[in-house]
Amino acid sequence: MLITPAIVALQLIALSVAGTVLLAASFAWKILRHWNIHSGSELQLRLERRTYLISTLLGFALGAELLSLLLFAQTAESLSGQFVGAMCATGVLNVNPFGFPTLLLKIALFFLAALWLLLNRVDNRGYDYPLVRVKYGLLLALAPLALLEGAVQTRFFLGLEPEVITSCCGSLFSATGQGVAAELAGLPARPALALFYAMAGLLLVMGLAFRRWPRLGPLFAAANLLAFAVAIAGIVAFLSLYVYENPNHHCPFCLLKAGYDYVGYALYLPLFAATAAGMGAGLIAPFRRIVSLQAAIPDEMRRLTGLALVGFVMFYGLATWLILRSHLILLG
Amino acid sequence: MPVGLVFRDCDTVSPPLLPTAADFAMRPLLERQKYLIDYTLAALFRRKTRNLGLLLVYTLLVFLFASVLLLSQGLRREAALLLQDAPEVVVQKLIAGRHDPLPAAWLDTLRRIRGVGSARGRLWGYYYDPAVKANYTLMAAPERGLAADEIIVGAALARIRQIGVGDYLSLRATDGRPLPMKIIGILDSASELLGADLLLLSETGFRQLFQLPPAVYTDAVLTVRNPREASTVANKIALALPASRPILRAEILRTYDAVFHWREGMTFVALGSLLLAFLILAWDKAAGLSAEEKREIGILKAIGWETGDILRMKLWEGTLLSLTAFLAGYLLAWWQVFYGGARLFAPVLKGWAVLYPDFRLTPAVDLQQVLVLLAVTVLPYIVATLIPGWRAAISDPDAAMRG
């Protein structure tokens, strides 16, 4: 196993996220069992006050997960020198089968925490805490995921055996390690490009439909998730090629490097925010008939869809600009 | 349906009784945070002595972690810079798994291998100087055109022996004869980290000193026409000369990297106990509210601050403290490492060496480093103060009335 400060830090984050989410889940369990909004008892008051702690803990988890996501990509990148055949972060994540699952779990946890906080925000606007059961149910589902993330990440780091020269053995790692580099194959450029922009159109249509018929909420949420996946696939399949101006470099992480003007941050941040907002808008829609939320939900839905729109426009705008600016010609 | 207040001045417009959606949406969030920060700052200053101690310890913690990171990163960069000019492939001869002088005839064999640009024999080794109980690195430098009794020494070596240009340094040859060597130059300290204990001499001088036969070298360095082919070339060498050991520059770099990473990591783990002590202090400070502070929070809640507002205030308190400590600690570490000679962790991170080079690292900031530092110092602090902060925030609003 490797011990580097970044790995120590990532493990520390995973530990604290798992700890806070577990703590929140244990409180959530108590709340689910004893909640009675009509009671003026001291127990109920205590439970209500716990809700503040839970949302604070989840807010922390969200922030920590974001930090962890950034650091994880950076770390994978910086370790690439130590693994033969690993040209960049992608290669490092491929060193053992736990790399990409860790990354996916981090992304999933980020979105779930963001959704939970949205749900919490909406719930706090209803004077009778109408979503208590939904909210804490979701939290109970989130806790094992946080644990899993910690476990998978630990497995990933434990499985990192750097190949270095030692004084007793000078054999050539490089020769035997040839071909280990597994770059994401990616889709052929033309259909990927078409899919990428078709998804933008679909999302726009779905968004307009959702505004008109709020009952399409869950469908809209699914469309957002799909758009996220398509966007990532697009980055891997062709956008990265355009940015690097190299027809073979598919890495979605190198975009975060200074050498490419940190353009990755400008791409990923709006994309993540927009996806979270869009999914949130769609998923809260089914609760719009609850009496105490009749004002809050349409209001939040409007705001979140607006946010999603802005985010996706920023993402697609930047992506298009990057393609047009590039000297690389993929589609002859 | 907004419920208006019936009992209030008739000439004023009454706001709706319960908050409406617009109330949340239109509320100037920024303005609110500004007020909270303002209040928090004032509160922090009112309890100067209490917070100052925590701030100092916090700053020290950031300083220590940042020093390790900045120093080892600087060292790694320095090593990489040095190795940039290092030969792509080094070939050694092995006998029974040990390094042995390489016959000059091998050089021709090497040159004939396809892909090899040039091959050159090197003479180098270590020399133990009992006078200062240190090992020097000796290297023949034919390109310098030195006479048999002339040498050039590294700056640290010159310093520790207190010698300069024109002085003589006496070396003991392998057969016990003293060999007086005239110093005709001192290496500049730009790349001092690896060149500090270096002693350059002529090939003849080197062979005299170690009694080496004329047709052997310590090892051979090759240039490769296409750097991407380096490993293929190395394979061919291993085939052509089975007793050889080719070493690639990339592998050396990787080893350096791994060693530095490992040392850094271990130092981090060692600093962990300190982190733990700090967290206990932070928890204790956050949990042990003074009676005065409790009273204040009670009053704030009674006059209309919500639990969330107090919680946000507490979070701002943590953020302001963390930010100050982080900036102060990081800047101090920066100064220490890049301008203060990095005395603190240099022995641990540079490894063994009697002659410590007196070097300056090139200052640089790195995002990953900042993220790591945030994760190991600020994040645990937030975790430690979350629950105490919440405890403070949920005090009963009617406490102020009950006195």
Add this chain to the structure above:
Amino acid sequence: MIELHEVSKVFNQGQPNECRALRELSLRLERGGITVFKGPSGSGKTTLLTLIGCLARPTAGRITLDGRLLSNLPERFLTEVRRHTFGFVFQRFNLLRGLTVLENVMLPAYPLGKPYRELRDGARALLDRFGLGAKADSRVEWLSGGEAQRTALARALINDPAVLIADEPTANLDSALSREVLALLGELATQGRTVLISSHDPLVFEAVQVDRVIELHDGCVVGDSRC
């Protein structure tokens, strides 16, 4: 209009030190005027005021404000109601030491996030009205008892509440200052605000400004007279 219907408040419920502060109390309070709750200490005056002022929730019973049920609202919403509807003057002034008079007055409005200039001007106007304009920038530690009480009053009014709740407002004042405070409260009542006072000071419940006196004993209403 505030209505209490069979309101009870129990502290430390289910524990050996259980304490019933209010027992199935019912009450109607109209808008305007000064109402005084009198009674010995421990009679439940202060507890009653905390329930009316949304500082706490009743253990049982219903409280409505203008027909809207408050008693089952979570703390978060009670705070919202409290901010906009009630202003508080506490027995021991409860000003925050280390801050200036002006800052103390502005404090209840911080979470509302009004523009700073507007808030500051409002606070200064209030202080001027209570003759404290010159003291605005001095620390509250340096105030006399009367000044502190007027500062507390200004703070209670910063969010322009419809109801002013004063818990034993004269407890720490001599009789001259007490009369001064009563005059100020009377003035506020004539401007249309509802003033609720708890007191066991005869000077208060016998004052001319008072419109109604409700007497409490052991958590029950034992007397209700209109003046």
